[in-house]
Amino acid sequence: MSAVTRLRLFAVAAMLAAAAIAAHAEIPLNERRSGYADLGRETKAMQDDDTANPGMLAVLDGESLWKAKTGNGRACAECHGDAKTSMKGVAARYPAYEPKLSRPVNLDQRINTCRVERQEAKPLAYESKDLLALSTYIGMQSRGEPIAPPNDPRLTPFREAGRATYIRRQGQLNLSCAQCHDDNWSRKLAGNVIPQAHPNGYPLYRLEWQSIGSLQRRLRNCLIGMRAEHYDYGSPEYVDLEAYLMWRARGMPMETPAVRP
Amino acid sequence: MSDTKQAMLANRRQVLAAAGAVAGGLALPTLASPPARAQLIQSNPAQLGIAIRKVAGSAEVKVGKVTLDVPPLSENGNSVTMTVTVDSPMTPKDYVKAIHVLSEKNPQPNVISVTLGPRAGHPTIQTRIRLADSQDIVAIAELSDGTFWQDTGNVIITLGACLEDLPDGTRTD
């Protein structure tokens, strides 16, 4: 191989390596945008109107469940009072560290911990109507609040684990989350705009699902779409990813219950 | 099919094919249609014509008075916001009796039929509809004087990029 060819090959390799490092750069904080900005006019209107947003049906169900006695006869309201005050800002700071498990838990898991330990009731199944209703109702109390991941160093290794999953190529398509959502957001994939993928509206009403669903359901969709292995609901992999995504979206206002295509 | 529409569809296929080539055989789930879905999405002008006749009988359906508002582009066919308004004074002598909405390419053409009366005030309805594919939609208003009026709208449906397979294998499309 001639010296010139070797030099050319080296230059190409260096460019690719630089591109790879640059490709994993996070979106600058002031360039972040919510998936709301990518919506069509009618879908935005659906989210903005509480009388038209199907997510509000889950909020109403959640409000009833909040006041309903269960298990040992306690209702959420008995300890937590009016959710409008007691739950304000709560969803915005989950996942949070749970010392008993030495790892973070998400809001769904926290709700179930309360049910089992305080209400002595059975935990609600992931993606069940009731659990979604409660988490949407609680999530809505943070609507407009900035996402506020706790300033807790114990969460760092789990956020790092989530980030590692986010930038890792996986599945049959050998795609990483970052390649679409950090490197190609606002471009089109099969006719739809690629969002930056911030978790600021969950649980949300997805037109594709024709129902409300959690962030984990959406992550599962992504993994299936990428032809990668997906995890069981409640898996630490999902919670670590949530923890990273909420960190990545820090400061952005919550929109629960959002509407997305 | 109009030339413009044909060109747009051809462009879409080209873009998707190019994307497939670049990604080395990226198989988008939405393109691997099971036979049932392929059957559903066909233009069936005869079906639409028959449905219009069922609504209007032998009366002529004139163009005008009706405004059908649908977005030209919708992110998902599962929920497309649609508004129909009719130009009518809504007095006891001159009002809108009914509004019928029909689709060109859905498995069956009827979408919604609404019965109104002079008490309706504004002859306007809004709802959210399902569209199986990019297509025309027709809104027909039946007036108290027995005349029929129509407006047509066209919606292009893009589909979500990452579809989900449910545990029992039910496709969400």
Added chain:
Amino acid sequence: MARALINVPAKAKRGEIITIKTLISHAMESGFRHTATGVRIPRDIIDTFVCTFNGEEIFRAALHPAIAANPFITFHTVATESGTFTFKWTGDGQFSQTETASIVVE
């Protein structure tokens, strides 16, 4: 019982045209979907929505599978007198739900 969300103004002036918005949770299973093994999922939709005011019918809609899940319908009526709106949804599987809302008309 399905959850319903109804929006009717609490007050209106006589002769004013008011907007009524209704939203009800229902999957509106179209009857055109199939499982992975090709088994058709049976149709299960709301097919009729009727609104009456003080007993008199003011709005009626026949819904088909093309209406999106969690049907949302907005319509209008002239406020004539104080009273109660009754909203009734019926459909497949003997689905039936009734909701009411009151209005004060000055």
